[in-house]
Amino acid sequence: MSDKIFVSAEEVARKAGVSRSAVSRAFTAGASIAPETRRKVMEAAEALGYHVNHLARGLMRNESGIVCLVVSDMGTPYRSALIKALTQQLQNAGKIAMIVNTDRSDERVDMALRQAIRYRADASIVLSGMPDKSLVDLCVRNGQRLVLINRDDEHQGPLRINLDDDDTAQSVVTAFLRAGCRRLAFANSEAGTPSLMTREVGFVAAAREQGLDVTVERFGPTGYESGKVLAQRLMTRRERPDAVFCVTDLVALGFMDAARHQFSLSIPEDLCVVGFDDIPQAAWSSYDLTTFAQPIEEIAAAAVAWLMSEDVGQSQSLRLNAPFVWRRSVRSA
Amino acid sequence: MSDKIFVSAEEVARKAGVSRSAVSRAFTAGASIAPETRRKVMEAAEALGYHVNHLARGLMRNESGIVCLVVSDMGTPYRSALIKALTQQLQNAGKIAMIVNTDRSDERVDMALRQAIRYRADASIVLSGMPDKSLVDLCVRNGQRLVLINRDDEHQGPLRINLDDDDTAQSVVTAFLRAGCRRLAFANSEAGTPSLMTREVGFVAAAREQGLDVTVERFGPTGYESGKVLAQRLMTRRERPDAVFCVTDLVALGFMDAARHQFSLSIPEDLCVVGFDDIPQAAWSSYDLTTFAQPIEEIAAAAVAWLMSEDVGQSQSLRLNAPFVWRRSVRSA
DNA sequence: CCCACTATTGCACGGCCTTGCAAACTTCTT
DNA sequence: AAGAAGTTTGCAAGGCCGTGCAATAGTGGG
CATH class of the missing domain: 3.40.50.2300 (Response regulator)
Known part of the structure; x- marks a missing residue:
């Protein structure tokens, strides 16, 4: 499709007069590299318009940085607000959101999770529909984190976020x-x-x-x-x-x-x-x-916090509060 | 992060008793492979829960299948409707949408495009804000397609979709x-x-x-x-x-x-x-x-069609019609 | 039974990056 | 001034997949 090849670390290395590993290290937080060398690399990279290839990086690190959002009816105010909050917070956490639209047809949710696996997403967040149990297992087995929002069901493994309906x-x-x-x-x-x-x-x-x-x-x-x-x-x-x-x-x-x-x-x-x-x-x-009021920001925060946390822990269930908002559509005493 | 390693083509090959290339071919449309072999591979793959690694595939093919949507205010009805249409149509075309939220701060649009480049997105669709000219050039230079929706400006290279405001x-x-x-x-x-x-x-x-x-x-x-x-x-x-x-x-x-x-x-x-x-x-x-009425579906269709088309062509500008919808907030004659 | 051809398959390389390891340099002790 | 300790750096291997190329199996014809 695209003929132009993206500029590679190789070229940057040549231009900066260092080895390819140096380039890699320059772009890796906390790697052992001399400040001066990093500067040279960054300069060459900027000049050439180099950007680390996250596909390859993900391949190596076994961590793509991608989080898959599975959602239907995203034109709806509630859903779009939630997506907004999630994408925002994911970005703040250094991740990026991939969206799979599951409008019409329920087995689409399964297709969505398969897509997530194919792109080696670090996690999937399901806002709509309910994935098949076998698919959930597959995700878990592959070390993918899974968050189910308002899909109260009794799956094992993933984080479930629900509202506290008691009151x-x-x-x-x-x-x-x-x-x-x-x-x-x-x-x-x-x-x-x-x-x-x-x-x-x-x-x-x-x-x-x-x-x-x-x-x-x-x-x-x-x-x-x-x-x-x-x-x-x-x-x-x-x-x-x-x-x-x-x-x-x-x-x-x-x-x-x-x-x-x-x-x-x-x-x-x-x-x-x-x-x-x-x-x-x-x-x-x-x-x-x-x-x-759906606690949208809290939901998003909880989801992101969990999927960034080190210890996977076992199947967790989180209940958040949806505060009552008094307005004028109900007569007051 | 994740310890469990995803199952690889290697394992499928072993289980199916074929070579790894056979596995690869089984998952490649139009590759030369015997029906019987493909069946065996598919069976083994299903049993093991194998899914082609799109990161690696993208690396090889130089085509990730990812399309980056750059957008702000996505909680808004118009924006969310457009995103919905775009994700839907991208999926139908075999692509997947990656979303970059650019709320607050304008240079975020540039950051967004950089993200797109890092993930080697096949294309970027900008719905909000205006990227810096140098970034646009960079995308084009890297063979990335770029669609600007309702951002009438005089950039070269990308497809610009605007409404026909004449009437x-x-x-x-x-x-x-x-x-x-x-x-x-x-x-x-x-x-x-x-x-x-x-x-x-x-x-x-x-x-x-x-x-x-x-x-x-x-x-x-x-x-x-x-x-x-x-x-x-x-x-x-x-x-x-x-x-x-x-x-x-x-x-x-x-x-x-x-x-x-x-x-x-x-x-x-x-x-x-x-x-x-x-x-x-x-x-x-x-x-x-x-x-x-914003012709949302048409906008999405035009964007997707263009970025799927073979010939890149030069900088194109498309004008769509926004039909007048008569309702009751205006007195009739 | 041998040959020409076609349909399949396996080998090995390439794409791009990260990282363990050991070598090359520095800097500091004593 | 030589050795210890700590930094940096390059090498090469490894992650996973696609594909050109040559080898193999399979088919039909003479």
Whole structure:
């Protein structure tokens, strides 16, 4: 494809009048080399436009510096924010992110991990979907680190980062009760991923503890449009809900828009809404959505810290807190 | 770091009872190898969990398969949508995307290109910022392909993809005039990138042609919050504008929210608004923003097609159309 | 049965870099 | 001034794979 050959260490060595190993050492932190020699090398390198070939370096060191991000729906606010945080922090740690888009088709996640192995990625971070157990084993066996974010499952070996859902449901129910709501609903998508289902189940259970039933509706993928459809379904029920917990902010925003513009409801007067994620749009003044904030930076920090740490340790599970963010989509007491 | 060594072609060869070259050939499309041999190799490879080492392959072939995406603000809807499209199409073309986040600090773009060179990326696609001319030359000299998206500048060598702004300004002015608006405004950020400035200049010129002056205001970074501030500034002017063209959808949405909630204005009755990009949120029913649609898929397709094409060709410039999307934020005639 | 040809295979080299090891230099002691 | 101790440096091996080239096996024809 490319005819021009990249300039090699050999050429730099010749130009600087040193051996090829000297060039290598000049670019290796902590190598034994005289300051003067390094200067000469750097000068020649700069003049020639030389850059260490990380492919070859990775080959030798058995450490490519590449970290593979496996993700779908990356156009979504939450996902893109997470990718942003991860790439940023990986770079600060001297790594570089490689992205594998797994939109449509689930076995794509496996393909993604294979890609990671092929490029000898130092680690893979899975934000979407769930890899097959055998693939996970393969990664681990190859000494690849693996981080699973919000994919609560019981795999061994990798680091799992999940949100602490213990108080989530409780907080929402309490908030709704204080607001005087009695007809609760849960708006879910049909994705059925563990983290989403946990929210539903937890909410229903917490409500029941207070002696309240929850109307659960599920529809489509997890997004704005589904929120609208869910509103249409829930708001036309005989017993119209006066409070709804949406599985995701995006769903909540669609729900609010439909409730307001199609059913002329006022929020929070006629209907209280709570979402989850705290995407930037939740704070927009048209919505002012009460929600739970995904601790994006902490998630990224934890992932990066773990994969940079020396001791691999055994299968770890980390639970982070998603603080409740009070805004105006729920009536206050 | 990782102790476990990845399984090598050597081991597969032993297990399959063939030579190492046979293994290599088994994984090389179009190589001369007997079907039966290939089968044996594949079987052994599967059993051992072997995957070709793309680092080494890239070393030999002088073609890594990596394409570097240089981008900032990737949490933004437009950017993330573009990244999504690019990663998707790159994968379809058998490439893989590597992401360099250039948030904060402009010389980061140069660092990014250096990273690309180090990993011997087959190409780099710059979505944000503008690399230094010398770096561009370096890439070209190294046979790296370079695509600049919406960074209209006069560099030689790379492919430049820009939007065709010729009718943009004209369309907006016409739309505003038909809606009966006479006091036009342009809400810009202080980013001052060429593509944004082109919109401003074009709009002012087109309005003047119709004998109308445009009140231009600039503030902050290109985002939602700036839109709110811009509204505060423009809506408190003695001659309150009755139509505003916002440099970006995100700015437009912030503008709308401030106009409605802080100034109790109705859109489009009291104020007509037009944005640019057609991000998903523009279609949300709270906004229903008239805007121009970035041809994201086409941009990605053009970029990928060019960097896969055989003949490098000289410096090319491509202009794509951003169709006008009529929604309800502008009064209709 | 031998020859001409084609389909496969193995050898060995090359691509680019890192690093252990031993040689070459310095610098400092005593 | 010679030896000890510490720095630097070059050599060469090694990591993993692709591929030209020559050798081998296999096929069909005469």
